[in-house]
Amino acid sequence: DIVMTQSPLSLPVTPGEPASISCRSSQSLLHSDGYNYFDWYLQKPGQSPQLLIYSGSSRASGVPDRFSGSGSGTDFTLKISRVEAEDIGIYYCMQALQTPYTFGQGTKLEIK
């Protein structure tokens, strides 16, 4: 199985400040078709997860442009340019290159 490792696991942020979450995979997620099979999700308190980023850097429909994804291969980053109060929750990375799909441990973003 591909192991996904996130850091940090806890991220206190002041509103208006930037935030960054890292995710590393145990093997490259770059397919021969040129795409990274990698997603970012946010699970707000008491809600189902929601898709933020797919293919490593493509923003899902309706996701604010303050969220951006970057990286390729084994190292990926989610950045929030200016954190808002509604961004609190647990952020998960997930690989879809091969089954079993695997998630990271989650990064809890909280407001200072």
Added chain:
Amino acid sequence: QITLKESGPTLVKPTQTLTLTCTFSGFSLSTSAVLVGWIRQPPGKALEWLALIYWDDDKRYSPSLISRLTITKDTSKNQVVLTMTNMDPVDTATYYCAHRRSILTGFNYWGQGTLVTVSS
């Protein structure tokens, strides 16, 4: 508008079989490249992928659970069914079904989840 909703028992006894139904609307599971997956989340823990079924009826399972899981679809009813045998208290979790337009494009729609408790 795509929606998914999970249904099934909220309480099962150890060793029993769990049957969960995902009823969806707004898409067809006979459309090329579309797939539906099942993901679970034990209370306070991370997400765990369980299984998925493709538009062409191809199926994939978590290797750690493959002997206990079966996923099927009924295209005419717009439903995906997941069965899990020999339930154990460690299987207590919220179970989600989710839509994926293709392998590349992420689980972009999720059901509300259903909490299943395994207890005698």
